[in-house]
Amino acid sequence: MKVIIFAFLSGCVGLSVSIPHSFDLSGTHIQEPCNVYEDIFSSYHSDLTDFSLTFYKAVAARSTDYNFVYSPLSVWLILAGMAEGADPFTRQRIFNLINLPYNDCIRQKYYQLATSHIVQADDIKVISNRVLLLDAGVTPNPTWYDIVIKNNLLDVLTAPIRQKPAVIVEEIKRLTHTELPTINLDGNSVILDTVDYNALWTTEFAEARIERAPFHDQVGNRVGFVDLMKVTKHARLGYVKSLKAKVLDLPIGANERFHMIFGIFPESYDVRATFNVVTKEIIFEMLQSFRESYVPVEVAIPRLVISSELDVRTLVEDLGVTSLWNNPAATRNVSHPPALPSSFIQRATLTLDNHGLYSSPPAQAAPYGAPTGLDPEVGNDFIADRPFLFALFDVKTLTCLMASAFSVPT
Template sequence: MQVIVFTFLIVSVGISVSIPHSFDLRGTHIQEPCNVYEDVLHSYRSDMYDFDLKFYRAVAARSVQYNFVYSPLSIWLILAGLAEGADSTTRQKIFNLLNVPYDDCTRQKYYQLATSHIVQTEDIKIISNRILLLDAGVTPNPTWYDIVMKNNILDVLNAPIRHNPAVTVEEIKKLMHAELPRINLNGNSVLLDTVDFNALWTTEFADAKIERSPFHDQLGNPVGFVDLMRVTKRARLGYAKSLKAKVLELPVGDNERYKIIFVMFPESKDVRASFGVADNDIIFEMFASFRESYVPVEVAIPRLVITSELDVRTLIEDLGVISLWNDSAATRNISYPPAMPSSFIHRATLTLENHGLHSPPPTEDVPSDVPTGLDPKFGHDFIVDRPFLFGLFDSETLTCIIASAYSVPTYKN
């Protein structure tokens, strides 16, 4: 996690002020050492996918144009960090929402899996900032602070929220590179979350094959244009029968450390409804369906930049967690006075360009009657010219880092 500290903020690393309070540390301390030898990867993936889909449905329900991008992983981590210092009732609600195990050591392994694979390199740029911004004079619980810092869950900073709200808003906007038309600073804290992704494909798309092409709605009506990046190559493709969806896997970075999964619904007239019924078994099914084609197939995806700002507080309230924002008893073990975050703002930006680490393979003309080795429902190409879903996954744990729905073309009619 890379944190940009703006001029008037100080990192809350030392707590030496004598103040008349005490923290109830029960339930806020993960015992060490945690010697959990059980392989928790499958349960971790299943629990994460369950949260991913619940939160996806909440985001989609509030998206008018069905065009958004966000990081379910980053939001999961921030909520988990708050739960580590919440009272027992709030803690249980958040853990149930996140599908986080109650066993301290197993939960710590979840945190390690969730945070250990986002590494900055020359070919992969994932810049993530997860911040609890406390008003000046609000002091974090040292035990809780130690947990969230050791597990790389979030950072804690101070700012003059109440003393100088106007300057605070401007500095938050600079930090988040966000417009923030409605940021609420009525409480003594805010939650700030940003994720930016820009990386090199493992194999680039050829510059000569970028074409301005029509983009349609799900009914086939033209709604604008996108710049399609085309390549003809053997690719990993699949057909998820439960969703009647075509899926494509494209590797990202050196050694294919990440992958972007594209999902299209050629048999559906309503993408929102088609994916809205998905459960975590369907995500496992999608990964299991991938096969590398016997012969080169045509792949074309839009070159795009998509960015979104989400009011996560509203989304979390939709999912039943209310006490974090207005109940001082719920957060008394996070800080003194108890943190009362009035806003939880999330801004994500994802860039898809044609640049890659390796040159594209030579284009081959493949007759349409040559078997591809794929499910017959798939066909011979993957042309993204209508609404689609896509997500960035870590290749080792298959954690969903960024999720997106795209239905608004770059160039509108």
């Protein structure tokens, strides 16, 4: 994780004296070494997909314009970290929400899979900061701290939250690039989560073909304009029959380690309602529907930057985890005094541009009448000029890193 941006907050603290305390370490220690001989990849993929869908629907339900981006993986990692130090009741609630196994060793394997995608390179930049910011004088449980750091779940920093609340609020906004009107500092801690995506496509979208084009709502009314990035190429497209959705799969980076999947719903009048019926089985159906086109097809998606600020605490409370924020018994094994995070904020930003590692293939039209090799419902193009959904996946683990809906040009 990158926590350099929070150096000021840590530096705000003067000398603090640790208060001796005897933690109850039972249930907070993962035994070493962990030997898991069963293949847990399928269960990991199923469990993470299920959580990503659950949280996506919770985010969408609170979105007024259906324009948002968030990182399900980042929320999952932070909640897992807090669960490792929670009391049995809260721990069970969190484990049930994020589909985390109770077996210590299998849980650790989940953590390894979930964080194995974190590879920064010149072509891929997914920068994540996951921080539990404690008030000065709050002492983390060393065993719990060791677990969350070793497993790359979150970082723990301190700052004078109660001594200098106004200063801390302003610094949080500045360093996390958030514009929230208020940040609740009533407790002795806050959870801060930032995720920034900016990467290069495997092949670029031709610079000369970027076109200013109208963007429509789901019933065809023009609601604004976008810069469409266009290219004619062989592409992976599919058709999800249960949703009547066209989907597009675009590779990212030199080794195509990441893929971005786009979906449009040409036969639906309400994208939100259509997506509400999605299950993980439908996601698997989508992944199996992709086919490489035999002939070049036209692909056009908007060039955009989308950013969202989420009150994750409220969303998690809506999903049944309510004791984590104000019940000292719930976090007694996280720190002394027990951490009471009054806020859990995620700011996510995703940038889509036309730059790629390699030149796009020369534009060419498909021969008239030539078969595409795709489902007939797909046709011979994918034009995202109406509300669409998209998500970033790590190919090796099939983990959803970021998910987004785009309905209104900004």
